[in-house]
Amino acid sequence: MELVVKSVAAASLKTATLVVPVGEGRKLGNTAKAIDEATAGALSAVLKRGDLAGKVGQTLLLQGLPGLKAERVLLVGVGKEDSLGDRNWRKVINSVLTVLKGLAGSDASLALDDIAVSGRDAHYGKTRLLAETLLDGEYVFDLYKSQKVEPRALKKITLLVEKTGQAEVERAVKHATAIAAGMRFTRDLGNQPPNICHPSYLAEQAKGLGKAYKALKVEVLDEKKIKDLGMGAFYAVGQGSDQPPRLIVMQYQGGKKSEKPFVLVGKGITFDTGGISLKPGAGMDEMKYDMGGAASVFGTLRAVLDLQLPINLVCLLACAENMPSGGATRPGDIVTTMSGQTVEILNTDAEGRLVLCDTLTYAERFKPQAVIDIATLTGACIVALGSHTSGLMGNNDDLIDQLLDAGKRADDRAWQLPLFDEYQEQLDSPFADIANIGGPKAGSITAGCFLSRFAKAYHWAHLDIAGTAWNSGGKDKGATGRPVPLLTQYLLDRANA
Structure with a gap:
């Protein structure tokens, strides 16, 4: 699986699946608010119905939202603000990967840049843990099985970041890929x-x-x-x-x-x-x-x-x-x-x-x-x-x-x-x-x-x-x-x- 880093607006990106975070209590961060605005309040409407509480690792898949180039939007719960540590951050990423593995799309884009992980800097530290979790989560050992695991459709994940942090995020991805x-x-x-x-x-x-x-x-x-x-x-x-x-x-x-x-x-x-x-x-x-x-x-x-x-x-x-x-x-x-x-x-x-x-x-x-x-x-x-x-x-x-x-x-x-x-x-x-x-x-x-x-x-x-x-x-x-x-x-x- 290839990890790519881009600095573009999430709402304008053409992708099979756009991953957007939701905080506990159905709170939307800056990126999620921009997506909500682009979709004429579609996210707010879904959350108001109570389908997703925003607890760590909860997911909700939405299809064909208006105003977006993304085919699907995957909402993922990230828990309470300022309480997301390494263990829960991994849970969030693993929940996302589990859903993505079951979809037909060959790519996905993660708009998680504005999520804070306690004890980790905003760009390198947080991203490296994310990238390692994604790449290690793809591991399969079926060398001695007569029926191999079918190749997954997912080939590329794009990490959406602010321009100011792009160099550090790219360094994190490079290190994570080697590790x-x-x-x-x-x-x-x-x-x-x-x-x-x-x-x-x-x-x-x-x-x-x-x-x-x-x-x-x-x-x-x-x-x-x-x-x-x-x-x-x-x-x-x-x-x-x-x-x-x-x-x-x-x-x-x-x-x-x-x-x-x-x-x-x-x-x-x-x-x-x-x-x-x-x-x-x-x-x-x-x-x-x-x-x-x-x-x-x-x-x-x-x-x-x-x-x-x-x-x-x-x-x-x-x-x-x-x-x-x-x-x-x-x-x-x-x-x-x-x-x-x-x-x-x-x-x-x-x-x-x-x-x-x-x-x-x-x-x-x-x-x-x-x-x-x-x-x-x-x-x-x-x-x-x-x-x-x-x-x-x-x-x-x-x-x-x-x-x-x-x-x-x-x-x-x-x-x-x-x-x-x-x-x-x-x-x-x-x-x-x-x-x-x-x-x-x-x-x-x-x-x-x-x-x-x-x-x-x-x-x-x-x-x-x-x-x-x-x-x-x-x-x-x-x-x-x-x-x-x-x-x-x-x-x-x-x-x-």
Whole structure:
């Protein structure tokens, strides 16, 4: 779907469907009043009958109003004045898109420029959220269905704006288009079945990106290289599977050669049975989403490449499949990490931190400005924060604040959890330097504590996206594309700085 920005009077625009806002209490804004005047009071007459109260997300479709070039007018409720926040703004846009998808028209025009969204500026911030919602709302994954979803008639949406704000709105649409494309890439990877999407498949996806974008350098380290580098923890996770592990290294140079890069590290467990510490069977199919961290790094990189941001970025994807077999790691095994620290593996289902810890050590060679790892790491994070908010930990307050702010402005929020020294003691092992689990208490925090021991050479943050990377069960089951908006916003901020 194409998004176009125009500065023209709504009443004079020829379009299949013109979308006009109505406030709660049947209040009309400036644009709606102009439409009402052009139609000799047709909107007022309809509202007076009480067909639409103006509550958030209510819609009413009107056909063939006099005095307009638009074939239809779609009224949408935007709620009370000065009380429209991000969540309700998304509800408004999703309600509009739901109606438009069911219409025969190939285009629509949105006259929503005079609507205020609390906490967002009048042009860029409001529009970017609108555009991302529209574009992400078009997502369909029907690759493996014999009957595909029929192509929708809707091909283009025009955003009507005042001339003074047109440049900022166009910038918002450009950024939103790149972010939505990244989210689509992330969702496609996450929704792939695990018999297709294994570590080698992700390596091929990386190589494909390298061919498509000349600014990207791609290197894939196989299991022999992983072992030769001394990545004993990483190697141990994949040794029970017929699918060999891969460390994918992608380097984008959009800034000066002298500038230190930002590094994104993604957990890419393409299927997680739990290994010898086998998970319960119910819902295990959703463990194909355990590569959501790696998928989100792919999506963020795609957005950065499309926007050609003037930064240097390194993406490291730690990819393996965690399976039980005669060659699998056992509870009680001790492995030596690339850092030289030894780890007692008490639970083979705490495997994500094992592939990440060696990858965090590998990241040191890039002398990064900052390192962010992204992982569907702990079920405990879902217990703590549910499915709306990602968990955030780290060793640098400025980096944490930057990510929290980026999440807020991208409407892809995170919440900081503590990494107090007291939690580190839960990882003590009588036989090795560290155990890979810290017991039943504060599971997300002790996982972060584990990773922190391998991230002392640089500013580091950890995003636990176990609750936000996918939706479980029901008709909405599937990858969400998060936290691509948060990560892209963070990198946009660094580029602007």
